[in-house]
Amino acid sequence: MNRDDGFFFRVYEAVKQIPPGRVSTYGAVAAAIGSPGASRMVGWAMNKAFSYPGFVPAHRVVNRNGQLTGKHAFPNADTMQELLESEGVQVSNDQVVDFHEFFWDGFRISGIL
DNA sequence: GCCCTGACGGGAT
DNA sequence: TATCCCGCCAGGG
Numbered sequence A: 001m002n003r004d005d006g007f008f009f010r011v012y013e014a015v016k017q018i019p020p021g022r023v024s025t026y027g028a029v030a031a032a033i034g035s036p037g038a039s040r041m042v043g044w045a046m047n048k049a050f051s052y053p054g055f056v057p058a059h060r061v062v063n064r065n066g067q068l069t070g071k072h073a074f075p076n077a078d079t080m081q082e083l084l085e086s087e088g089v090q091v092s093n094d095q096v097v098d099f100h101e102f103f104w105d106g107f108r109i110s111g112i113l
Numbered sequence B: 001g002c003c004c005t006g007a008c009g010g011g012a013t
Numbered sequence C: 001t002a003t004c005c006c007g008c009c010a011g012g013g
Helices: A007-015 A026-032 A039-049 A079-086
Strands: none
Touching (some): A007 A039
């Protein structure tokens, strides 16, 4: 697992560090893996995350406004919201309630870069 | 091999 | 404060 294992792999490793009940953003993940600004790619990686072996909590990644912009990539349009609520994150109108309080940015670059 | 697009974000206007 | 614009990197036509 080094910087040559692929951009996607690094994204998954970072996302898997997000603890249950907390959420992060595409930009934060991108910055965590050493590619600030590549937030778009992070989203693309999440879309492909379901075909990746292992569990990747893609539902814990939302955009900077706390909106569930990637809900359409899930089995059902409400799956993402239900997963978040089941972890204690309140969602209203496709948006995380009190996003700034649930936001998590404690990525450990250790083992990724 | 070129062009377009995509779960975004930040700086400029 | 609200919009617009451009860069980020990979994949598909």
